Amino acid sequence: NAGVTQTPKFQVLKTGQSMTLQCAQDMNHNSMYWYRQDPGMGLRLIYYSASEGTTDKGEVPNGYNVSRLNKREFSLRLESAAPSQTSVYFCASSENPEEGYGYTFGSGTRLTVV
Amino acid sequence: AQKITQTQPGMFVQEKEAVTLDCTYDTSDQSYGLFWYKQPSSGEMIFLIYQGSYDEQNATEGRYSLNFQKARKSANLVISASQLGDSAMYFCAITGGFKTIFGAGTRLFVKA
Numbered sequence: 001n002a003g004v005t006q007t008p009k010f011q012v013l014k015t016g017q018s019m020t021l022q023c024a025q026d027m028n029h030n031s032m033y034w035y036r037q038d039p040g041m042g043l044r045l046i047y048y049s050a051s052e053g054t055t056d057k058g059e060v061p062n063g064y065n066v067s068r069l070n071k072r073e074f075s076l077r078l079e080s081a082a083p084s085q086t087s088v089y090f091c092a093s094s095e096n097p098e099e100g101y102g103y104t105f106g107s108g109t110r111l112t113v114v
Numbered sequence: 115a116q117k118i119t120q121t122q123p124g125m126f127v128q129e130k131e132a133v134t135l136d137c138t139y140d141t142s143d144q145s146y147g148l149f150w151y152k153q154p155s156s157g158e159m160i161f162l163i164y165q166g167s168y169d170e171q172n173a174t175e176g177r178y179s180l181n182f183q184k185a186r187k188s189a190n191l192v193i194s195a196s197q198l199g200d201s202a203m204y205f206c207a208i209t210g211g212f213k214t215i216f217g218a219g220t221r222l223f224v225k226a
Contacts (some may be wrong), residue, residue: 050211098211100145100147
């Protein structure tokens with residue numbers, strides 16, 4: 001089925017550990033995004049990639065890095081996990097939100113940092 | 115900077131009635147887009163409807179319509195003939211450039 005695939009779905013990390021969240025889309029979308037969702041705060045933009053080869057910071061980029069590996073894949077890396085990074089992470093893609101194309105979201109990664 | 119405000123943390127509506135979910139926004143951009151998304155209890159995010167800042171007519175998608183009042187900077191979602199399956203979180207969002215900023219959401223409860 002066409003869509004956005006995120007892995008893993010669940011992860012528990014110890015403080016200081018690193019990990020990479022993977023995201024791939026098969027809809028040939030230009031732009032890709034990483035959001036985190038915390039209770040009562042909606043979704044907050046971490047990083048985005050408007051097109052292959054470009055990445056930009058969002059609202060809450062500290063503690064994260066991203067790589068737009070190719071048009072399909074956009075990964076999010078936590079270099080040294082902290083309890084404040086406990087959250088649900090969503091990857092999304094869109095042809096072009098400025099032209100009214102909504103996001104297609106992945107199913108999310110629930111990350112707990114202990 | 116762009117900002118979305120959703121002032122209703124929770125709303126109740128009787129099945130088959132209409133409900134309006136409020137959204138106000140702030141932006142310095144001349145051109146922007148407004149979106150609504152639904153998040154059921156299962157957790158996935160579903161795109162519902164879009165309104166461009168230059169669109170003169172309110173957007174509609176089936177039972178969803180967007181009441182866009184540009185001068186008041188509001189983009190309220192109207193759901194007609196509510197169904198039990200409409201119970202979910204609803205997020206308003208604004209796009210400028212390629213960045214989309216979301217509000218905190220409104221939880222809608224549909225009563226049978």
